[in-house]
Each structure stands twice: as structure tokens, then as C-alpha cells.
Amino acid sequence: MTRVGNVATQAGRLDIGGVALVLGSAIAWSFGGAIARYLEVQDSWTIVFWRCLFAGIFLLTFMLIRDGGRGTLRLFRDMGWPGLTVAMGFATASTCFIIAISYTTVANVVLLQAGVPLFAALISWLIFREPISRITWAAIAAVIGGVAIMVSGSLEGRISPIGNGLALLIAVVFALTTVVTRRYPHVRMTPAACVGCFAASAIAGSLAGTWVVSAPDLALLFAFGALNLGLGMALFVTGARTIPAALAALLGTMETMLGPIWVALLHEEIPDSRTVVGGSVILVALVVYLGFELRRQNPRTPRAVPPTI
Secondary structure, three states, rough: OOOOOHHHHHHOOOOOHHHHHHHHHHHHHHHHHHHHHHHHHOOHHHHHHHHHHHHHHHHHHHHHHHHHHHHHHHHHHHHHHHHHHHHHHHHHHHHHEEEEEEEOOOHHHHHHHHOOHHHHHHHHHHHHOOOOOOHHHHHHHHHHHHHHHOOOOOOOOOOOOHHHHHHHHHHHHHHHHHHHHHOOOOOHHHHHHHHHHHHEEEEEEEEOOOOOOOOOHHHHHHHHHHHHHHHHHHHHHHHHOOOHHHHHHHHHHHHHHHHHHHHHHHHHOOOHHHHHHHHHHHHHHHHHHHHHHHHOOOOOOHHHOOOOO
């Protein structure tokens, strides 16, 4: 088990491997909307049940192949309270999302979730005193503004305290899981993500009207769970260990920008001008921020050991 999380902080450089992994998770998650468009299942809880079940099975199978039975049991045993915190965070976010969109619009939920980088930065600074640079605050503000532009065309006048409160809870919980993953880099969080998936599946299964789905939908749900959710979780919890929590949350917003692109390409749903402008703002903000950090790092600093999932 390699301790790599503090390398970047101690050396003052950006961990390229961690950045790539978190970006990979955002790309994996961004296909969710495009896959969901193909599903014919009407019950949202049925979708969550199968999606999280397949994601949990994917993560468990991966660990069994890589670490064997005893090694996998050791990973679950050693994850401790940080792993349980991350597991509960993933389970809470997965289930609250379905409830939130039943009370308010998806646009409202997405807009409130844009605050994840801000919450992650505040939690890191308040609890762990992790310094946040001015360029990071500027990038956070630009990303929130870009998301606001993207969803401004679909915001509705109705305001639901329950729906918006749950959306805000999702943002805070996901920010907390990001910070915990960063602060305990020696803890493998893949088993935590696995536990979170199975917990969310159990909750959704108890609320689903039916577990029966067609064969084509079952195949889509497998991709939706194993490749979209499971693989995305594995990449995120690995990469987030090695880079600042605020940066990990910022990179995760690439999911919001890429989602409409895949829907447009696969379903010919052309995004409106606000979506294009807002997505461009997010992309420019992230590229400028990463470019600034790459120029700031010391090229003579030894490279960090590549993280392991």
C-alpha cells in the first residue's frame, strides 16, 4: 500500500496522474445522461437499484481479481471510518438525487451541485487548514458561473425547499467525501465506493415498484452501472487521493460540460446557445487553471509514484 497523497503537497507540484484519473472519472460519469435516454424503464428507483447493484458487483469483482479473496477482505477491514464516511457519502448522494429531482427541476439540482468545489475548498480550509490560492477561488467562481449559464434556460419559477435542500445536501456530502479521500491517501477507497453502491442499491430496491426489466434494458443498466458509475467511482477515489480537494471537485465539473455533448452526438439533441456558452466558460476556466498550476510546479521535483486503485 503506497502512501502517495502527500507527495504533491510536500513537493508543491501538481500530480498529473491524479489529475488524469479524476478527469477520467468525469468523462465516465458524463455518459450517464446519454445512456439513460435509451432506457425504457419508467420507475426511477428500479434504475437506481440495478445501476448501483451492477456498479457494486463491478468494483467487488475488480478487487477480487486484483487482490484475491483475502486481500479484498483486508481492504474492507482496513478502510476504517474514512472509508465508511465515503461509502455513506456515495450512498446518500445517489439516493438523494432521485428524491431531489422528484421535487424540483434537474436544472436546479445541477446548479446547486456546481457548489461542490466551493464546499470542498471551504471544508479543507476550515477543518484541515489546506491553503486555497486566489487562482483556485477564481476558477471555482468561473465554473459556478458557467454552470449557471448552462442551466439558466431551463430554470423554472417553482422553488421547492425539500428538493433544493436535498440538492444542496448532495453537494455538501460529495464535497466532504472528496476532502476525506484526499486527507487519507493511504486508505484504499475502492471498497468504500463498493459499499456505497450496495447500500444505495438496497435502499432503492426497497422502494422500487418492480425489479423486472427487459433484456435490452438490463444490458443498458449493466453499462450504466459497471462502466458509467462503477468505473467512474474507482477512478475518482484513486485520483482524488493525490491532488487538492478543491481541484478534484473542479475537475469533476467536466461531467456537467461533457454530458450535453454526448447526448447531442448520440441522440441528436442539439444543446442551446446557453449550454454551449456555459460549457465553454467551464472548459476555459479549467484549462487556464491547470495551465497555471503546471507552470507553477518545479520541473526538477521528482515525479510522484503513480496511484493505485
